[in-house]
Amino acid sequence: MKKIKVKCWVEDEGEKFYGPGPNELLKRIQEEGSLSRAASKMEMSYKKAWELVQRLNQHAEEPLVILKKGGQHGGGAEVTPQGLEIMREFENLQRKIAELVEQQTDLIKVLK
Amino acid sequence: MKKIKVKCWVEDEGEKFYGPGPNELLKRIQEEGSLSRAASKMEMSYKKAWELVQRLNQHAEEPLVILKKGGQHGGGAEVTPQGLEIMREFENLQRKIAELVEQQTDLIKVLK
DNA sequence: TGGCGATATATACGTTTATACATAACGCTT
DNA sequence: AAGCGTTATGTATAAACGTATATATCGCCA
Structure with missing residues (x-):
């Protein structure tokens, strides 16, 4: 069975900025209130999640x-x-x- | 400057089948008439290009x-x-x- | 002031992925 | 029969990436 797949993301100056991974992380943070719990819930290492948050906050106009x-x-x-607004708009685009x-x-x- | 990026591809039984890479390879093959020249023109190793062709032909109903x-x-x-038909339809979808x-x-x- | 839970950070390790290199096989041409 | 250019295939190396592990830091609370 063949299926068409599609993925979209946002780049800043050619560098990956926001995509499905960051979007899921933000959703988990909202649910958990903790970066470490959010990371483990989505099978992402804490280190990667932490670095991701740094990148998001640096490239955005205001912290997410x-x-x-x-x-x-x-x-x-x-x-x-x-952060909530970007989540909303990104999921809109995905849909x-x-x-x-x-x-x-x-x-x-x-x-x- | 932030830009939205998007990528689409086709999977067969959860395995990558056809995407931007294979599509470019087919285009180069058409231009060059040679797999080795096509691969080097797009900075792909011959081995990878050859394996890609095997995968394409195995998963397609008829060889591409x-x-x-x-x-x-x-x-x-x-x-x-x-192969030409798939190239055409894939680029249509991309557009x-x-x-x-x-x-x-x-x-x-x-x-x- | 000691303990707790979460963030902060570096290092080592393993896995994956791609490439570079070497060599063989093939079939036409001369 | 030798040469040529291309496909065919294995091996070794290298680079990228993610994870696991360990340790430090912070600030409230009992």
């Missing part, structure tokens, strides 16, 4: 995630309103592209 | 590329009519997706 260490619960992670692809049957016909 | 060895010119490579993405400005606005 706030990391806090120490304190009552030892620290935590939070998605900012800007539109997926809808377009579903309508395309010619290529699959050729492949059988 | 014919390889011949020995003979007047030492051998050569040729894209079959089925439609690119057109859709160009219309989407909301995400870029959020990112600035």
Whole structure:
């Protein structure tokens, strides 16, 4: 069974910036309130997740995630309103592209 | 400057089958008439190009590329009519997706 | 002030992936 | 029969990437 796959992401100056991976991480952070728990829930190493957050915050106009260490619960992670907005718009784009692809049957016909 | 990128490809039973790489290889084969020249023109190792052709021909209903060895010119490579049809339909899909993405400005606005 | 849970950071290791290199096989041409 | 250019195939090396591990830091709380 052959299927058409599609992936979209955002680059900044030719460098990967925001895509499906970062988007899932932000969603998990929102659910968990913790970067380490968010990372382990999506089978991503903490190191990779942390570096990803650094890259996101550096390339964005305003931080998308706030990391806090120490304190009552030892620290935590939070998605900012800007982060939420990007999540919303990115998933919007993904949905539109997926809808377009579903309508395309010619290529699959050729492949059988 | 932030840009939206998109990539599409075809999978067969969860395995990568046809995408931008194979598509470019087929185009080069058509131009060069030789797998080794096609590979070097696109900075791909001959070995990888050869394995790619094997995978394409195995997963397709009919071969997409014919390889011949020995003979007047030492051998050569040729894209079959089925290969040409897949190239055409794949580039069609790429174009439609690119057109859709160009219309989407909301995400870029959020990112600035 | 010691403990807790989370962030912060470096190092070592293993896995994957691609390339470079070498060599063989093929079939026409001279 | 020798030469040529291309396909065919294995091996060794190298580069990229992700992970596992270990340790340090922070700040509230009991």
